[in-house]
Amino acid sequence: MRIGELARRTGTSTRLLRYYEEKALIVSRRLPNGYRDYDDAFVDRVMQIRGLLDAGLPTRIIKQILPCLNKPRVIHFTDATPQMIATLEHELNRMTERIEVLTHNRDAIAEYLEAVLDADQLRATS
Structure with missing residues (x-):
């Protein structure tokens, strides 16, 4: 292509x-x-x-x-230096932290959305 x-x-x-x-x-x-x-x-x-x-x-x-x-x-990996290994470990830890934050934020948004949709349904049936 x-x-x-x-x-x-x-x-x-x-x-x-x-x-x-x-x-x-x-x-x-x-x-x-x-x-x-x-x-x-x-x-x-x-x-x-x-x-x-x-x-x-x-x-x-x-x-x-x-x-x-x-x-x-x-x-x-024939050329994996201690510096590269340290960099990869650092980046892995950073990614794990970001995943945790994103997961927390996703869950909070899902809860908020569920509450908003429930409130809308209640108004629609009242």
């Missing part, structure tokens, strides 16, 4: 897709006319990249862990 289609399917700008390619997070083939051509698997890959970026991971770390996200999951 061409870059515009990948952008549409992932909700990512073409400019950002070119940046991902520049950082070697994704790879395209070049068609004879020079257009980029992406495999369908890059839809999931781009969504993974966006999720990791949203979680706060830098592209240099994402580049190192992307192979671990493939199936089958075969992990080969």
Whole structure:
């Protein structure tokens, strides 16, 4: 698929897709006319990249862990430095904290919505 289609399917700008390619997070083939051509698997890959970026991971770390996200999951880290391990542990803890906050907020909104809907139903039947 061409870059515009990948952008549409992932909700990512073409400019950002070119940046991902520049950082070697994704790879395209070049068609004879020079257009980029992406495999369908890059839809999931781009969504993974966006999720990791949203979680706060830098592209240099994402580049190192992307192979671990493939199936089958075969992990080969020959260059995992103590600094990288510490960074991953820190980011994992940050993500866990964010998940807890998001879960709490989701539950609060669900309770509020349920109360609002119940109040509306009571008014409608009165």
